[in-house]
Amino acid sequence: MIKTLASRIWKFFKSFQLTIVLLACLMALVVLCTLAQVEMGTQGAVNAYMRSFFVKRQFSFLPFPLPVFPGGGLVGLLLTLNLIAKTLDIQRSWTKAGMWLVHSGLVVLFAGEFVAGMMQVDTNMSIEVGQTVNYVQSYKNMELAVIDTTDPTWDEVYSVPDTLLAKGGSIAIPGTPLTLNVKRYFPNAELSNLPPGAPPSLATAGVGPGVSVVERPAVTNDNEINTGTVFVEPVAGGRSYGTWLASMALGAPQSFTHEGRTYSLSMRLRRQYLPYAFTLKQFRHDVYPGTDIPKNFSSLVQVVNPSQKESREVLIYMNQPLRYEGKTFYQASFGKNDTLSVLSVVENPGWLLPYVSCVLVSLGLLVHFAIVLRRSLKRRQDKKEG
């Protein structure tokens, strides 16, 4: 009984039908994901279709989204199982060595995409010429930064990610006497001057009382950023410092003082501080003579890493990124009349897997073709002799 069940499962996973159905599903997903990018932006569409186990849809009569189609994660997982089963099932003889290599290469390729989907972090670093930057920032995720600015030479930064703000409640800031009570959080909002006669703002301190906040639906498009906005009440030593408004739309940080220490509050894109710093020494934007067609972008960067006692110059340019401490920095954009350079930063622990896969598959195909060629030559020889 158990044996038949096991052999059925085995049969299911090694069947060609499964391969074809899964490949067809993957094609459908790829088409849907491509079309959806027009509306949702690349990242949104990829998260919805590829980096999920089910493609979900919100129906008006149900309170939760319903899975309507297997997502890229599930299809990929099944395809990997199918591949493994199939690879194990391929005759273990030298004549099939090529196919073995090809299919194991594909398994590595899928694994690479899984790792990328689960662990890849995309951030960026914008530096102006002459500026030194020791952090990378997220494209979309935000944080509420609480900065102890008492010491003029050193800022102590504490930050609360937007995901925590969205949960609400009170958040104790470790290392400080502060606790933040989140009064209300808007993932996206529009700010304007509070018109006379309008209901008063939740805020009681800082610039907040003069600002009206209207909630907006969150955006996922690639070139749009949500205006995350929050009302928080810092409490320290049993004393409230009023309710403050912090938002991506407000420029300058606002500060209050508790027991001689000054804390500033501001909403900003989430930052990750690095144990090293980059200084932009020069940015070049070359064009072809007599045109605006870009020929080259490059950033000359001084990398200073005190822990490694390292200080060296690196030229980052198109098709030539810097791989440093597990991160890849590449030239992505520019601004401010060519005085600002934007480096995209990718951290993907599995970045080598596709290279391994590429070698395995190419080798496998070559071996397979060689074997087939030898066989057909031999057949021809036999024919001649026979």
Next chain:
Amino acid sequence: MTFVQKYLAWGAGALALLIALIFALPGGKVRGFDAAGFGNIPILDGGRVKPLDSLARNSLLVIHSRQGFRYEGRTIGPDEWILDVMFRPQVADQQPIFVIDDPDVIGLIGAQQKQNRNYFSFADLSSHLEEIQKQAQTAQPIAPQKRTRFQSAIVNLFDRAYLYYKLRNTLQLAGSPGLGWELQSITDAEASARHQDLMQLAAFRILPPLPGGPPDAWKNVGEGLRAMAAGQGVHPALVPLARLNAAYLANDAASFNQALADMKGVVSTLKPGALSHANNEIVFNRAQPFFVGLSIYFVAFLVLCVSWIYKPELLRPTAYALLFSGAVVHTLGLAARIILQGRPPVTNLYSSAVFVGWGAVILGLIVERMYRKGFGTAVAAAAGFASLIVAQNLGTEGDTMEMMRAVLDSNFWLATHVVTITIGYSGTFLAGAIAIGYAIRKHIVTKVDVETDKALVDMAYGIICFALFFSFVGTVLGGIWADQSWGRFWGWDPKENGALLIVLWNAIILHARWAGYVRERGTMVMAIFGNIITACSWFGVNMLGVGLHSYGFMDQAFYALTGFIISQLVFMAICYAPARFWVQKPHGKA
């Protein structure tokens, strides 16, 4: 095949090559104005040095959709046209070269739609230029894929009219007495404003860099005049240019040709090499290898079709010889582009179409050598012809040898990733074309011929394997390039997805066949569907206008693509039609 037949067949091929050679040879001795020689002058435009002839051809293509036109009973070529535009605008303005198809735009300029093609001269447009500009400026901020038909048409007309306007004001301000007068009145009160206009409107730079300056510092006439007014001396090329201008106006061919020789002398002293580079490109322009190639493919296809009903033993090898000559011309054209541009063969959508066709033809030649049934020839000729037609249509948007944007500026990746993936396209299309041939054959050939059917399926199968290999390797190489330049291997970008779809589809076909789910006809139907997938990933994704690869956007081709998809679906239906619809009735269990 007898000896005579063989010679006749290869004679036809040699004749085709001879005709191609005649195209490439320069015209006879110059009578009157040496307009062709004028087209030989090197200029800097779009970031590269090219002959004026190339600019004239591409501008006329953009404005008129052709490289020549008939006016007052004569054919006017690009070089003569550009001479008139630049030196005698009063004449060129009367020539009806602006094609306008959109009825609303025709209404806007106060004319009536006469035929299906409507030609207008710049003089016709001139009283409506302000309105055209106003309408175009309202439409320009809208993303190209969201514009209405009228908006696209008006922006297009404005761009063409502006190009013409710039050309007209590049060497002299239109309506002024000419460049010679400009040189004399350099200290005039209004001269500075005129120099400013010339600088801003200049369509190209014709004054070669002076010794001691940066090697790319070509100047336009306005800049040359400004430098002269600032006391930096007369640019040596300005004087012969002014003489060319005066001689052309005075209808004095002898002085014109003398001034031209002097101009070339100045250029070869200032920028040695520019003139010979321009000359090479002129030969390429004149030879029109892709146009000649597609004509030869067309003839080869016709000859092959005839061979099925008449004298097959003579005409089939003739068609093969013609296809071979077409391939030679096509290959030479590709090689010339590679040399002129200093780049691998595929650099933009236009050249990808040229290369896809070339790949399909070469594969077809090989298949024909292996099977000798005429199918390889037929399919290769049809594919080569079709892809060169597509290329001709893609080439009407300007210079097809434009400079590569920064991220693409990598000959290594252009040569590996782009070329392999394009060979993958060629293979998939060729397999699809064979399958279409198979489908049609089932319906028109009465004799049951199991062997030919099997041969066709074998060809398609072999080519699909080939296409899978190249599209997979090409896609992975693309991933590696992306990792090198953008830091990630795979980003589900539309173009990457398109390439992946081709890989997946070819993999599905092969697995379905190995597992025995599809046989002859099933494989063929799937191969035809491969055409749809390939066309969509080649052109369709560019129409979405999203992603990192969307540098090849095109709005006009949407209907063409839809038509192609429908035609392929029809072929699939024809291929899948049950046996009782065939002429070729299977006898019992055939």
